[in-house]
Amino acid sequence: MSPRVVIAGGGTGGHIFPGLAVARELKAREIDVHWLGARRGLEAELVAERNIPITLVDLEGIHDRTPSAAVRALARLPTAIATSVRTLLGLKPLVAVVGVGGYASTAGMMAAGLIGVPTVLQEQNSIPGWVNKFLAPFSDLICCGFEDALKAFPSLSAEWTGNPVRADFFEVPDVAPHDPPRLLILGGSQGSLFLNRTLPRALATLRDDGLNIEIRHQAGVRWAEVVRTAYQDFKLEAKVTAFLAQPWQAFAEADLVVARSGALTISELAAAGRGALLVPFSAAAGNHQEFNARSLERAGGALVLTEHEAMPLRVAMLLGKLLRNHEALCDMGRNARDVALPGAAARIAERLLAIGGGE
Secondary structure (H helix, E strand, O other): OEEEEEOOOOHHHHHHHHHHHHHHHHHOOOOOOEEEEEEOOHHHOOOOOHHEEEEOOOOOOOOOOOOOHHHHHHHHHHHHHHHHHHHHOOOEEEEEEEEOOOOHHHHHHHHHHHHHHOEEEEEEEEOOOOHHHHHHHHOOEEOOOOOHHHHHHHOOOOEEEEOOOOOOHHHHOOOOOOOHHHHHHHHOOOOOHHHHHHHHHHHHHHHHHHOOOEEEEEEEOOOOHHHHHHHOOOOOOOEEEEOOHHHHHHHHHEEEEOOOOHHHHHHHHHOOOOOOOOOOOOOHHHHHHHHHHHHHHHHHOOOEEEOOOOHHHHHHHHHHHHOOOOOHHHHHHHHHHHOOOOOHHHHHHHHHHHHHHOO
């Protein structure tokens, strides 16, 4: 019987896709993978699509909830932990549990601690979320996606491993600016209402200023039709999609990216060598998206506007300046790629197998 590793967590693509990258690496080493997630997270669909066995527990987050909703969510935790314990006990030989973040990781990581299974925590952001801050002292190792995150764990076993992204992103060619320039707008796995509202108006301003742009906009399932209509109302041609099944291809075709600044987005931009205008999600826990964005800005791979600053005219001004300057686009792409850390999935797989004695 092959050794097994359990990946616990999910909720959003920013937690799930790094876990899937580690899962691929483990499978390549003939390690079986089982996933522990939450019924309401995206993992219910994304993990099952990849033929990875998954156990779903009834668990919700408590961040930014009303007191009564938070109490109800906490009341589900004991049952979720009990389900996770039964699942882990049935998976033998079990090497380790790796938590990839989000509230869904709490039950799996706590269950592993109760029955003495080694645990590894993967922190994608430069500023850890409250769940990972809580779980970190009980973990055998914390694998940090950003070097800045090490500061949050001064007395714990933590290592800068980088965030796992698909190897396809590292194979994206260097920027070769097009005429007309090509712009990719990324809203993340669920879409960004702010970007969906702001970018069509900003790009209409640039069109009126004489700049023709090829636009590709990933809007999210809820917003795709609305965004498509918005571009039509502004008489702009744009390729609007709900989701990017192969985002590295969209990166390869783009000269510049406008995006939120989730940890995975920053890591993918760096791997693909694409400069960006980043607008951090203002309601992100601990303002971690702005910290992520500033790390790429300091490296010269991005410009950052807060939501308060990112009015359509300001966005249009910055985009126009960048898209008209081919040298600046190439410089930003090179600077972004300089901070990429290849091999993160393999590095994390090696660490958790060593800690669990699986290799």
